[in-house]
Amino acid sequence: MPANLPPDYKEAERRFREASSHEEKLAALREMLALLPKHKGTDKLQADLRRRVSKLEEEGEQARKRGGHRFDPGHVRREGAGQWVLVGPPNAGKSALVRALTHAHPEVAPYPFTTRAPLPGMMPFEDVQVQLVDTPAVTVEHAEPYVPNLVHTADGVLVVLDVAADDLDQDWRVAQGLLERARVWPRARPVPADPLIIVKPVLVALNKSDLDRDGTFVSLARETIGAFPCRACSAEHGAGLEDLKQALFAELCRVRIYAKEPGKKPDRQRPFVLSSGATVHDLAKAVHKDVAERLKFARIWGAARFDGQQVDRDHVLSDRDVVELHV
Numbered sequence: 001m002p003a004n005l006p007p008d009y010k011e012a013e014r015r016f017r018e019a020s021s022h023e024e025k026l027a028a029l030r031e032m033l034a035l036l037p038k039h040k041g042t043d044k045l046q047a048d049l050r051r052r053v054s055k056l057e058e059e060g061e062q063a064r065k066r067g068g069h070r071f072d073p074g075h076v077r078r079e080g081a082g083q084w085v086l087v088g089p090p091n092a093g094k095s096a097l098v099r100a101l102t103h104a105h106p107e108v109a110p111y112p113f114t115t116r117a118p119l120p121g122m123m124p125f126e127d128v129q130v131q132l133v134d135t136p137a138v139t140v141e142h143a144e145p146y147v148p149n150l151v152h153t154a155d156g157v158l159v160v161l162d163v164a165a166d167d168l169d170q171d172w173r174v175a176q177g178l179l180e181r182a183r184v185w186p187r188a189r190p191v192p193a194d195p196l197i198i199v200k201p202v203l204v205a206l207n208k209s210d211l212d213r214d215g216t217f218v219s220l221a222r223e224t225i226g227a228f229p230c231r232a233c234s235a236e237h238g239a240g241l242e243d244l245k246q247a248l249f250a251e252l253c254r255v256r257i258y259a260k261e262p263g264k265k266p267d268r269q270r271p272f273v274l275s276s277g278a279t280v281h282d283l284a285k286a287v288h289k290d291v292a293e294r295l296k297f298a299r300i301w302g303a304a305r306f307d308g309q310q311v312d313r314d315h316v317l318s319d320r321d322v323v324e325l326h327v
């Protein structure tokens with residue numbers, strides 16, 4: 001890999017790695033090709049990118065000829081502030097959690113493998129929505145082949161375990177095996193230098209806490225899962241769900257920004273949701289690319305010290321800032 005690739009290129013490359021649909025992949029690759037500095041040192045990379053672009057173009061053309069869109073269970077369109085995919089053994093309560101936290105109605109039943117296809121639902125949290133995707137169970141013997149891809153492309157993975165299960169150790173091992181197959185590395189652990197893995201939040205829901213009268217099961221489970229962040233909850237009785245919702249939003253590392261035009265009130269209903277670390281310029285890009293190009297400065301209302309204070313485009317935003325963009 002040639003050194004000194006510009007940050008924009010690396011950003012496009014990140015998008016390529018995280019892309020789950022054909023269109024997203026192609027768009028990111030084309031951007032990488034456009035942003036790649038063209039000189040001798042990048043000849044091979046250029047050729048490689050060209051080859052990958054034309055291969056994807058060809059595949060897209062063939063798919064269109066075959067007729068329209070085929071249903072792809074390994075890809076759920078991302079919506080809202082971020083996408084969590086729920087995974088775990090049969091009967092842990094994945095579907096019950098999606099039912100309790102969203103407006104979706106997956107089937108909940110006391111027998112295994114009720115859920116066959118991924119089912120997304122939107123979880124309202126304060127003034128945003130977080131997407132939860134219910135999936136079929138994964139066991140030692142059985143896994144739908146598309147589940148690793150869902151796990152790889154989601155923004156976060158919620159491992160759902162039944163705290164009262166007979167063999168929690170095995171359920172946990174199977175879940176970890178799935179993360180490995182999906183090439184997902186949990187953000188809570190020191191990250192190895194492996195270009196094929198993708199780092200994302202992995203959270204564990206210790207469900208059915210209502211069956212754990214004296215807390216023994218939960219403490220044993222916490223020992224099993226070690227350093228992973230976890231929340232005890234009961235999808236059926238509601239205990240711990242508020243806390244879980246909070247964690248699901250917090251672990252996404254997002255900021256909510258209310259944009260306003262000079263002289264007008266901010267739109268408090270629909271914040272722009274950006275990755276934490278986003279700058280005034282990132283917000284302007286999210287509003288419109290013309291705004292980003294013409295941006296002169298911004299004023300911010302947020303934490304007390306920014307009471308309408310003027311800042312430049314590189315200023316890093318905080319959750320719930322109100323930002324007035326001046327073009």
Ligand SMILES: Nc1nc2c(ncn2[C@@H]2O[C@H](COP(=O)(O)OP(=O)(O)O)[C@@H](O)[C@H]2O)c(=O)[nH]1
Nearest residue numbers: 091092093094095096108109110208234235236
């Ligand atoms: N006691 C108790 N039972 C639960 C809880 N959540 C789910 N269940 C039950 O566990 C069974 C499996 O739930 P389901 O959501 O279908 O599990 P899934 O296979 O992981 O999707 C059903 O009989 C649910 O009623 C809970 O928090 N407490």
Ligand SMILES: [Mg+2]
Nearest residue numbers: 094095114115
């Ligand atoms: Mg289910």
